[in-house]
Amino acid sequence: MQLRRCRSASAALGLLLTGLLSQGAASEDRPELSLPLACQPHKTCFIQNYVDIDPGRSAKDYMCGRATYEKHSGVDFRLLSAAATTPPVAVLASADGTVKAVRDGVADVFFKKAKPQDVAGRECGNGVILDHGGGWETQYCHMRQGSVRVAKDQAVKRGDQLGDAGFSGMADFAQVHISVRHDGKIIDPFLPDAAEGKCDPNARGPGMWQPAAAAAFPYKNGEMIGAAFAGAPPTVEALEINDRDVVPLTASSPAIILYGRFINLMKGDLVRFVASGPGSEIFDENAAPLERDKATYVAFAGKRRLGDAWPAGHYSGRVELIRDRGVIATNLVSFDLPGAPGPAATGSEKSGSEKSGASGQEAR
Missing domain, CATH: 2.60.40 (Immunoglobulin-like)
Structure with missing residues (x-):
């Protein structure tokens, strides 16, 4: 019996170490993100919504605030208006990667003026998914119709233009929505190492963002x-x-x-x-x-x-x-x-x- 206990403890320790090593590897190979929009922070662009980290029916952002809504899967960098998309505002690759998927051809129409079936299955509107390796990917949504300028399997570098900001899909303001995923799971780029459903009102680190990008958008709930x-x-x-x-x-x-x-x-x-x-x-x-x-x-x-x-x-x-x-x-x-x-x-x-x-x- 004692031997079995030792074996069980060793197995548990092995699983723990494996988990820690796996987490460490994920942290080491995860991309560092730059801003996905060519704009002036807090002058021409703002963060409207953060990731909803609450797995339940309520919504909360990474700082335990309410600058999000239920099941929101990314970060919305908004512009001042639809008119502010002319001249075009570039959507940029936040890290080096390979284009995994693209979609274009969805009209720029505010969702409240459209019918739900008009965007069913295309809620992201015109968009791009980038594969960064190691199970990491970023997705860019609501781009302007006809603006997507990359193709599947194309290699891109950080800062390369993917398209222009718009309001296609399920959008009620001009923006780019960026989602981060690791092995298919949504990751909050502001608090990537948090346990599921856990926010931190004292979070201060840059998370997955480059320090300059994080400094440009300090947390605001209002x-x-x-x-x-x-x-x-x-x-x-x-x-x-x-x-x-x-x-x-x-x-x-x-x-x-x-x-x-x-x-x-x-x-x-x-x-x-x-x-x-x-x-x-x-x-x-x-x-x-x-x-x-x-x-x-x-x-x-x-x-x-x-x-x-x-x-x-x-x-x-x-x-x-x-x-x-x-x-x-x-x-x-x-x-x-x-x-x-x-x-x-x-x-x-x-x-x-x-x-x-x-x-x-x-x-x-």
């Missing part, structure tokens, strides 16, 4: 991706089509609007708006705290014009994202308003005020 003055409140849908297509603010605009555009907001978050014009403050207001999480959101504050025109001069604004009584994001904007033809009243002094408003919807 971010402001734009702010500006406008002559009317924009909508989430309109900004996803064209982030620059907003009603311009002119001297004769019926109201002056200051808006902010956000991703991955959490229940309880609130937005503060401060605006000033020639010689006076226009408003300093808070939107109501959010009643639930929001994947994408637009909030605004405004003031009506009661005079003949808004006065010519310099206007400045500040939009703050506030969480747990602390400011986690700030955007400063300004512009110079030319004078209106004919007599101009001091509109900002005579205006009545419009309550802070907010409009938005989840992208999921």
